[in-house]
Amino acid sequence: MDRPLTALPRRAPQAYDDTPPAGPRPYFLLVDDRFQVPIFVFVELEPRRPARAVTIEFTPATPGERRCWVGVRPNTSLGRHPEHWDRFKEFSSDGAARAAGYMPIEPRYVGPSWESYLGAFRPEGERPHKVAPPRPAGR
Numbered sequence: 001m002d003r004p005l006t007a008l009p010r011r012a013p014q015a016y017d018d019t020p021p022a023g024p025r026p027y028f029l030l031v032d033d034r035f036q037v038p039i040f041v042f043v044e045l046e047p048r049r050p051a052r053a054v055t056i057e058f059t060p061a062t063p064g065e066r067r068c069w070v071g072v073r074p075n076t077s078l079g080r081h082p083e084h085w086d087r088f089k090e091f092s093s094d095g096a097a098r099a100a101g102y103m104p105i106e107p108r109y110v111g112p113s114w115e116s117y118l119g120a121f122r123p124e125g126e127r128p129h130k131v132a133p134p135r136p137a138g139r
Helices: 094-099 114-120
Strands: 023-032 038-044 052-058 079-082 089-093 108-111
Touching: 038 114, 079 094, 089 094, 108 114
Parallel strands: 038 108, 052 089
Antiparallel strands: 023 038, 023 052, 079 089
């Protein structure tokens, strides 16, 4: 005799909260001075080269907003505290940072490591594609 299949109650999948918490988080600050304008590089992993320990305070994410793990959104401004040079804060714009008394920091990169910065941030532009040499005409 066949038994009817009983439906097991399904639990809703656990929500995966990938939004970084608001508030200060530790970073390491390096300054890339290879170019005419210095680039402020904030990394999460301690680099092998000399770096300054700093904190970045993030604005809380709004409901439904997705943010990357490094926390700083690309369309926001990052400002340096006027008295504590090791404290930085995320703002909606450069004007909002200035209004709060912070100095906007640009250009900047916020990411996981120095190596990721070197691979992703190319102020000199993209590398040119290699062009294959022309082949000699066949006989």
